[in-house]
Amino acid sequence: MLGAGTQSNPYIVSTPQDLNAIRNNLTAYYELANDIDMSSFGNFASIGKSSPYFRGYLDGKGYKIKNLTINETNGCVGLFGSIANDSSYIRNLGLENCNISGGTVSNWCGSIVGALNHGTIENCYASGTLQGKYMVGGLVGQFPYGTIKNSYANVNVTGFARVGGLVGYSTSVNSIVENCYSTGIATHTEIGTAYPAGGLIGNAIAITVINSYWDIQSSGLTYSQGGTGKTTAEMKTQSTYVGWDFTSVWGFNNDYPYLQVFGLPVAPPKVVSISLTSNILPIISTTNINKKVSKSTESILSRINAYLNKEKRTERNVSTYSLSLYTSVLKSNRTVRNSTQNVNTYILPINSNVYRTSKKIEELLSYIKPIQARTDVLYPLNTNIYNAYLNVLENHSMASYTLNMTNVNAIENPSIVEVIE
Incomplete structure (x- = not known):
């Protein structure tokens, strides 16, 4: 010391x-x-x-x-x-x-x-x-x-x-x-x-x-x-x-x-309890309306990636007396009646686009350009008369007419006629 x-x-x-x-x-x-x-x-x-x-x-x-x-x-x-x-x-x-x-x-x-x-x-x-x-x-x-x-x-x-x-x-x-x-x-x-x-x-x-x-x-x-x-x-x-x-x-x-x-004494820190109310708004939210009363809310979404062109309430019977043909005929109508109409098909030179929309089913014409293939048109002799017309044949395709054949209901290389409601 x-x-x-x-x-x-x-x-x-x-x-x-x-x-x-x-x-x-x-x-x-x-x-x-x-x-x-x-x-x-x-x-x-x-x-x-x-x-x-x-x-x-x-x-x-x-x-x-x-x-x-x-x-x-x-x-x-x-x-x-x-x-x-x-x-x-x-x-x-x-x-x-x-x-x-x-x-x-x-x-x-x-x-x-x-x-x-x-x-x-x-x-x-x-x-x-x-x-x-x-x-x-x-x-x-x-x-x-x-x-x-x-x-x-x-x-x-x-x-x-x-x-x-x-x-x-x-x-x-x-x-x-x-x-x-x-x-x-x-x-x-x-x-x-x-x-x-x-x-x-x-x-x-x-x-x-x-x-x-x-x-x-x-x-x-x-x-x-x-x-x-x-x-x-x-x-x-x-x-x-x-x-x-x-x-x-x-x-x-x-x-x-x-x-x-x-010296001046150092006072111990005082502990004080404080009540805090924390209000946090929605984060990353698209909500724009605050309301006091909760109500039922419907969410209506449009169809996504849908290619629907027509909606209908009533589906009716459609009769056709035309066999299927491959064509580019497109028809839309609002009302389909239960009726029989004559349909004439004309084969025109191919690469022709026909588009028609009508309220009533009338005569429908389909034109098809020459087809680079053999075309056979077969129909029974005891049914309604069908007329086929050929126009301007390039690189001639063969058209044949067969007689005395019954119950033949097939067409090779058929075209398709679609009736779209």
């Missing part, structure tokens, strides 16, 4: 091991060089818990000892067990998130000092949890003599009796508490005790309390052996703190007062 332990050249405490080494010289001067995290150190033994007690000096210089764990079952319990020198002091020190227990046996339990018999605690604070038997206080357990000034505690304290948010028990008017406050919960567990827990001071035969306060809402206590109880809103109002130095010692930022030596 650097330094000589004198007032002009104090020992410099920068590690958990340095802090633990203070017990090796209980009368020297010490200063913190930085914040010290004790979370990996394990259980820490109270410094000077029995004679010889601590009679030295510690200036925290605005630094903090964090995550200190003390678990003991006898004697004075705290960072320092007992301080027993009028000139000794602990100042400018923060004890943050401590976990200190004296079990159900130890008396005189406090986070910074178990028993302050003489000396001064100034510009200090503590936060965390503390447990003991009797005389248990958030900052100091037993307080028979000395001064606690410009300090505060936010410690949840539990003990059998004589339990206080800042001080557990005091016995003298020479025990002075000045410009201090407490916000932690103080709980006594002894049934039927005559010494209920106090918001600031648990129990005192005598004590001097000057301009000091406790939060009656956060502590749940309206009783204290000294000090003035205030609501949380009042505790967060600067005008509550009569006679306090808000120029060089205390700071105020619309919350509980803070000590300037530690």
